Amino acid sequence: MLTISGLTKSFGSGANKLQVLKGVEMEIERGEMVALMGPSGCGKSTLLNIIGGLLAGDGGSITLNERTYGLKGPSSVVDVRRELVGWIFQDFHLLDNLSAVDNVAMALELSGMSASDAEKAAINSLERVGLGDRMHHIPDQLSGGQQQRVAIARAIAGNRPILLADEPTGNLDIASGKEVLALFKELCHDEEKPISILMVTHDPDLASNADRMLLLKDGKTEASDIRSAWGLDEDGEEE
Ligand SMILES: Nc1ncnc2c1ncn2[C@@H]1O[C@H](COP(=O)(O)OP(=O)(O)OP(=O)(O)O)[C@@H](O)[C@H]1O
Ligand SMILES: [Mg+2]
Numbered sequence: 001m002l003t004i005s006g007l008t009k010s011f012g013s014g015a016n017k018l019q020v021l022k023g024v025e026m027e028i029e030r031g032e033m034v035a036l037m038g039p040s041g042c043g044k045s046t047l048l049n050i051i052g053g054l055l056a057g058d059g060g061s062i063t064l065n066e067r068t069y070g071l072k073g074p075s076s077v078v079d080v081r082r083e084l085v086g087w088i089f090q091d092f093h094l095l096d097n098l099s100a101v102d103n104v105a106m107a108l109e110l111s112g113m114s115a116s117d118a119e120k121a122a123i124n125s126l127e128r129v130g131l132g133d134r135m136h137h138i139p140d141q142l143s144g145g146q147q148q149r150v151a152i153a154r155a156i157a158g159n160r161p162i163l164l165a166d167e168p169t170g171n172l173d174i175a176s177g178k179e180v181l182a183l184f185k186e187l188c189h190d191e192e193k194p195i196s197i198l199m200v201t202h203d204p205d206l207a208s209n210a211d212r213m214l215l216l217k218d219g220k221t222e223a224s225d226i227r228s229a230w231g232l233d234e235d236g237e238e239e
Helices: 044-051 078-086 100-110 115-128 144-157 175-187
Strands: 003-011 018-028 035-036 060-065 067-069 085-089 161-165 196-200 214-218 220-224
Touching: 003 044, 003 196, 018 044, 018 220, 035 044, 035 161, 035 175, 044 161, 044 196, 067 078, 078 085, 085 144, 100 115, 100 144, 115 144, 144 175, 161 175, 175 196
Parallel strands: 035 196, 035 214, 085 161, 161 196
Antiparallel strands: 003 018, 003 060, 060 067, 214 220
């Protein structure tokens, strides 16, 4: 589904050059929920931005559902952003004055859907995230967890195969964070329409609920378990 090989990225030049990604290799299957961890500044958001078509890498490649990209600037990967990747952010990025249904529908209209189809699809995805009874509330009238679920409805409404979530639970209390995780798992493990999710989190407890954990370390990703994510030794344990 998603294959990344030899992906490199640096910022700056000369003495100020900072090599952030040093040959990332990773794969995500359809229906998999993968947690990405690593210390602040190690390049997690940079990696997500390149996968999401918001930033060009320097070397290597990304293949997502037959589409290969990674080194071209944002203007050359419009289709990746419109059709392949859905985003979920820490601070939800909802429009304050629009109801839940309009927040979701507007995103669909921007990608070319007619207003009536967009509204139907918006209602459908809000029902999927359990907000069928909150469609006409504006963000201020919703809890943080509910607002994040509106953002998730928006991200899944366009039937994109992968969601990229950059610290989606960072602004939520523990209980709401767990609910978001449970919803993610449901969406990934859906029998009819499984999607994949790559989620950055600093919370090892939430990460351990994913199907798999990756650690971004020294510019490369490696498989991780809960203890190595905490920086502990795995002495004697098999891989
Ligand atoms: N546009 C940019 N120009 C210069 N340096 C950048 C740019 N974007 C990111 N960096 C640097 O690249 C490194 C990786 O940043 P990134 O935001 O990917 O880290 P992160 O792992 O997401 O961190 P956090 O957990 O704090 O969100 C950091 O040292 C950052 O300062
Ligand atoms: Mg980040």
